[in-house]
Amino acid sequence: MFAYPTVRASFIFLAVALLGLLVADIAITTANPWQDLGRFFLGVATPNFFSTEGLLTALLRTVAFAFVGVTLGSIYGFLLALVYRFLPVRIFCAFIRAIHELFWALIFLQFFGFHPLTGVLAIAIPYSGIFAKVYSEILEEADQEPGRLLPPGTSSIAAFLYARIPDCWVQMRTYTAYRLECGLRSSAILGFVGLPTLGFYLESSFSQGLYSDAGAMLILFYVLIATMPLWVRPKLLPIYIFAAPFFLGDGLPIVWGNVERFFTEDIIPSPIRDGEGLAAIWAWLSDVMITEALPGIWNTVVLTQIALVATGILSLLAFPLISNHFGGPVRRTSGHVFLVIARSTPEYILAYILLQLWGPSMLPAVVALALHNGGIIGHLIGRQTNTIHLRPDAPVGFSRYSWELVPRIYRSFLAFLFYRWEIIMRETAILGILGIYTLGFYVDSAIQNIQFDRAMVLILITALLNIGVDALGRFIRRKLALQTMPTC
Template sequence: MSRVSSYQRSARWKVSWLFVFIALACLPFSDLSITTYDPWAELGRLFEGLLQPTLGGVDNPFQALLQTLAFALLGVSGGALVGFGLAQLFHLRWVRIICASLRAVHELFWALIFLQIFGLHPLTGLLALGIPYAATFAKVYAEIIEEGDRSAYEVVCRQSGPISAFFYAQLPDLWRHIVSYTSYRLECGLRSSAVLGFVGLPTLGYYLSTAFLEGSYGELWALLMLFYLVILTLRYWAQPRLMPIYCLAAPFIIANDSEISLANISRFFTQDIVPLPLRNGEGLAGLWHWLSELFVNDALPGIINTLLLTQLALVLTGIIALLWFPLISRLFFKRWGRLVGHLFLVVMRSTPEYILAFILLMLWGPSMLPAVLALAMHNGAIIAHLIGRYSDALPVRLDGITGINRYAYQVVPAIYNQFLAFLFYRWEIIQRETAILGILGITTLGFYIDSAIQDIRLDRAMVLIAITAALNVGVDALSHSIRSRLRLSFGLQRDVVAR
């Protein structure tokens, strides 16, 4: 047993260094330049706004906040209901394939698709959130059910059948994990809902982008503080008994006078997404030439840049997580120090990567650097929070080891298994975000997708979105394979990984 354990530890370190070396090899091919004229002066003005936050120039900021909350509540609750149903069928291969494909497409890509069908109708935001969230809920709920204790279920099943046995004997034991994961996904839904404003929906993202583009940094910080306040108080206002009331009120908040055009829906499915050669009657030869040109000119450079950026962000995420987790660990800081560390990590993990990248992009210019830092800081804070909590359960040695020695020789080796499990679990999430950051002007797959949509070439956009989804599914499968080979697991702690 000790020999196997030693082999596994060695394999984990080798895989870690392999990923570091791959990231170093990616550096010469990555654009990490700062192209703005005076970035540090602009950064100074940004932080000056922090000292004078104001909502005076924002029209109806609380209405935007309510819109953000309403979209998140309806999108997440709808996704949870559908996902719970799909979880019962997740043992079927076709259900797993469909769910993997749906959750591999980012919420913003879904929003861009539905904007072409429904316009700024509330259905655009609800479907953009609900579809990928339903697929994610299905996967995680199925894993929670699979890993739960089935002894009571087997006994009751003999007497009353599988449905009654599940609801009366198995579900009560799993309910705590289901509620815990669902509440964490609500926090994710709030971030996603805010970001939907960047494509025109009336959530906080719309006002954040407007404030930044106009240089109104006081308004920017005030809006962010309002959002952080909602996240910080989530556990108090998001009580399960209040959710039905919120969900009943939410449709009245997001309702507007937009109308759904049946002509637009028909044109989207019968013309817009049909490849141009097929519309022109050019046959398979014309379709092959069209696909080849699309792959060489758009898909291939987008794939390369997406993978480069993902690899850099993944490794930097790991480094940041290892540096930041002591901020909230009782092994390194006392109560007040940990409180400051908690506040810092809450701010970093509550700020959506897209918003953080948008701010850095405006300060430094359209290179990969803002995207790498945004992805690494956000995901690093999430993992630091998880392993910081995990480290609190470690036994403290009584031989007086402290400081850097405790960190390097006692704590990091003890938490490294959990650290790698969390890091590889978020690999696919980082790549999903990497692709979508192309909308901001970084030449990942999202850049070419957004360009095709802007040019009203929706057939090209749909092919590129499908390639993005396939790439994400591939990375998710590779991550799962690595975790299995290294025996990296966190059991039912998975309900906090996607926070």
């Protein structure tokens, strides 16, 4: 049943979100939003798969960037996981995973240009930090008994390979497969900064009002995600990994002088670069904080808290769609399709679509974040309810939902929700690139104005904010005695 601390925490977050709504900009500013939404759905219902010559190439490059980036991320993440117990390693991993893939792409674009290395590193670097954290937790939770049964004198390397890895292999493989799905989403949205993946053609179609073309691209992406169990087979993985680099495409040659200048001049704060004193440095930093950082932090936090609560509400409403305790097979199949679409659509793409239809405000971002994350959590807790056995005389309908199931899964639900908190904030910050006044807006503006020093300060603030929220989420999960690393 519900425990008082969990209920109190829930109401606190609900109250914060309601207060955020009072100051948030959630207006619909387009003249005919519902007509535009209808045109979009008509485009999805009448997709044009033959309009864009480069569509198949974009699809292949989306897959290629995902495979190369995730492969490198998993390799370096595993190596970092072996030394994750050291504080400097944990801090380093927390920092690189706190910076969104699009922020990494914007950084690398400044000196690598539209080279495949930009997309690969934009995925591989944050994923290395994510893999290191998760792999280390899996290794720490492994059963220690097999290691004690090895013959005396067995080396630590042999004990690790023959006793620890076999016990963790299934979990590591399952998580890596999930991260590959995330990599496909990350690869797709790299097209919004100009790399030749699916997002590039999707943005072009929307900007021209070609909704049937955009619908075709979305359908292909959903099919790509939904059919992963069919084409991502263990025996085929070596072939995919070997072939993927050949489908990344070609870019302009890297000018290493630009790389050197970026790190030695461009990102150095201008007062330091110009040899000015401490007063000038303080004035420059104060200007960045007052005019950009503080407004960006405020809007990022407000939007995050609204989206977090909206995600929770949607999750609780969505899980009955796939629960065996409600409806029949037709309804559950429809529910599965809805949740697959919701969780497979990257927040960035969904927010971009809604911004085109509803105009620039926080509302498209809130809906996008809630649909994507609510789809993920709703799917997980819906599956969890399928393991619950009710007594024969259990109530039906709303009573079954409110009195039998929700109290039993509520703690798991909160664990998932607080675990997604930091992820929601990462996405909230990056959605600023679309014109919402979060930290990403000011980062993108600074880069557009060739003020890389200001952009790097803002990216650093974004990373620290994400690290702080992640730490706060872990503290709350421990305080409420929830699972630190929720699984289902």
